[in-house]
Amino acid sequence: MEYLIRTAILLLAAILIVYPLSAQKKAQSFTLSKVLNVPADEVWKAIALDYGAVSRSHPKVIESEYINNSLKGEVGAERICYFNTKKSKYLKERITDFNDQEMVMTNAVFKAGKFPLDEENTRAVYSVEDLGNGKSRIGFDMRFRTKPAFMGFMAKGKFKKLIKDYFIAIEHHIKTGENVNANNFKSIKKNYSS
Numbered sequence: 001m002e003y004l005i006r007t008a009i010l011l012l013a014a015i016l017i018v019y020p021l022s023a024q025k026k027a028q029s030f031t032l033s034k035v036l037n038v039p040a041d042e043v044w045k046a047i048a049l050d051y052g053a054v055s056r057s058h059p060k061v062i063e064s065e066y067i068n069n070s071l072k073g074e075v076g077a078e079r080i081c082y083f084n085t086k087k088s089k090y091l092k093e094r095i096t097d098f099n100d101q102e103m104v105m106t107n108a109v110f111k112a113g114k115f116p117l118d119e120e121n122t123r124a125v126y127s128v129e130d131l132g133n134g135k136s137r138i139g140f141d142m143r144f145r146t147k148p149a150f151m152g153f154m155a156k157g158k159f160k161k162l163i164k165d166y167f168i169a170i171e172h173h174i175k176t177g178e179n180v181n182a183n184n185f186k187s188i189k190k191n192y193s194s
Contacts, residue, residue, distance in 0.1 A: 026145070026149050026152060027121060027143055027144065027145050027152075028143070028144055028145070028146070028152040028153070028155070028156045029141070029142060029143040029144070030141075030142055030156060030159070030160055031139070031140070031141045031142075032139070032140045032160060032163050032164065032167070033137055033138060033139040033140070034137070034138055034164070034167040035131065035135060035136070035137050036135065036136050036137070036138055036167065036170065036171045036174075037134065037135055037171065037175070038134065038135075038136060038170075038171055038174040038175060039130070039134050039135075039136060040103060040128045040129065040130035040131070040136035041130075042174045043128045043136050043138055043170060043174065044100075044103045044128045046170050046173060046174055047105075047126050047128070047138070047170065048073045048095075048098070048100075048103070048105050048126065048128075049072065049073045050073065051066070051070075051072070051073035051077050051079055051095065052064060052065050052066035052070065052072075052073075052077070052079045054079065054081060055081070055082075055179075055181075056173060056179045056180070057166075057169050057170045057172075057173035057174075057179075057180055058081075058166055058169060058180065059165050059166065059169045059180050059181060059182055059185035060083055060162060060165075060182065061081045061082065061083060062082050062083060062084065062085060062181070062182070063081075063082045063087075064079055064080065064081045064082065065079065065080060066078065066079055067079060067080050067092065073095060073098070073105070074095065074098055075095055075096065075097065075098045076094065076095065077094070077095045077098075078092065078093065078094045078095075078110075079092070079093055080092050080093075081093065088113060088114050089113060089114045089115065090111075090112075090113040090114075091109050091111070091112055091113070091115065091117075092109070092110050092111035092112075092113075093107050093108065093109055093110065094107070094108050094110050095107055095108075096108045096123070097125075102127075103127060103128040103129070103130075104125065104126070104127045104128075105125070105126050106123055106124070106125050106126075107123065107124050107125075107126060108122065108123040109122040109123065109144075116146045116147050116148070116151050116155070117144060117145070117146060117147070118144070118145035118146065118147050121143070121144065121145040122142075122143070122144040122145065123142070123143060123144075124140060124141065124142040124143075125139075125140070125141040125142075126138070126139070126140055127139040127140075127141075138167055138170065140163050140167075142159060142163070144159070165185065165189065168188070168189055168192045169185060169188065171192065172188050172191075172192065
């Protein structure tokens with residue numbers, strides 16, 4: 001009987017040690033796309049070529065700028081995106097792959113101030129496809145991990161909503177030249193179908 005109890009305790013201890021390690025390895029991912037009524041080259045310019053100016057077309061980014069001597073969207077370019085006025089919620093991101101001809105880039109998070117992201121395992125691939133007649137398709141494929149891992153499922157829904165809003169904001173910014181922010185996005189969103 002004592003042997004069975006000891007074995008059960010050891011088995012339980014092993015499960016408690018191994019489970020959190022395996023749970024932390026769990027990555028979340030999702031893919032979204034949207035047809036926009038704006039030309040592909042203008043969408044590519046907004047998301048990639050003007051990489052440091054994402055705050056002009058993102059409803060949640062309050063301020064953004066190039067960092068570490070980056071001057072334009074290209075491999076190695078880095079930016080910081082602030083999500084609050086105190087600048088305590090921010091992401092530092094870097095372009096790790098960039099194909100101007102195919103209009104595809106990979107954007108990786110390398111510092112996540114006050115966000116529960118695993119920086120080494122958070123990246124997104126942006127793509128733009130020319131559909132002709134002034135239309136384009138924007139694509140977004142994200143893979144990420146959170147710290148702690150159990151937050152990944154909750155974060156996934158929020159990220160998807162954020163990107164759907166970003167697609168609307170990009171289209172509006174390109175069509176009108178108006179900068180999109182948290183204050184005007186609610187009224188802007190009413191004019192676009194999602």
